[in-house]
């Protein structure tokens with residue numbers, strides 16, 4: 001698969017799925033803006049990319065803050081060129097059953113996933129429409145279909161699916177595609193924290209989850225990065241407004 005070198009932005013790219021995606025897009029030939037809450041925390045991802053001969057910069061940003069988002073996107077444009085690939089990956093969980101869920105935990109999750117993806121996309125689409133090319137990938141989740149203890153997260157991830165489809169409709173005429181990836185269980189700090197919350201060891205949680213997955217293993221960040229690589233490639237230009245479940249088995 002070949003693709004034209006471009007400038008990409010990946011949010012939440014200090015670790016986990018975001019870090020693997022940033023490394024993969026750099027390997028595909030793109031310059032990468034590695035965005036995360038803490039600029040210093042992006043150092044490992046940037047070092048892995050530059051060490052392999054790629055181009056990347058670390059940018060600290062809270063994706064839920066409009067002024068920070070505008071400044072971060074401008075910095076990437078100034079230092080790496082107009083961004084035409086955007087991966088909205090930054091995310092948090094604040095799990096609880098509905099009767100125990102606080103307004104703060106509801107707002108925190110909705111703000112990072114939904115407001116953050118909105119603010120980032122609004123800022124970056126200016127560059128995409130000017131360049132008449134764009135690839136937007138939003139990280140949804142199998143939890144969009146409902147998951148005990150995650151009313152906030154599943155609402156945000158379902159919301160991202162509607163957001164994605166509407167972006168595809170509005171921006172298609174400018175050469176911009178928008179798709180969502182909905183991962184199942186991916187081994188990362190996020191799922192490690194879930195195991196802790198449930199009071200089980202991460203190893204047991206992984207082993208138990210793997211048994212429930214048709215391919216009999218949990219996912220790795222690189223499984224998601226591979227799908228991002230395809231969806232952001234030149235040849236994926238006729239795939240838009242889709243939600244692609246990457247979960248080791250079918251989804252209803």
Ligand code: NAP
Pocket residue numbers: 011012013014015016017018035036037038061062063064088089090091092112116139140141142182183184185186187188189190191
């Ligand atoms: P992760 O390891 O927790 O990484 C998420 C990254 O996002 C962290 O570096 C985090 O920074 C950053 N972040 C959080 N809030 C932010 C903000 N306001 N602005 C900028 N960056 C922020 O999670 P992951 O497992 O790689 O998940 C990545 C994405 O995939 C998320 O959207 C998640 O919901 C989705 N997903 C994950 C799974 C899974 O099984 N792991 C399944 C389905 C979907 P801090 O460390 O400073 O908080």
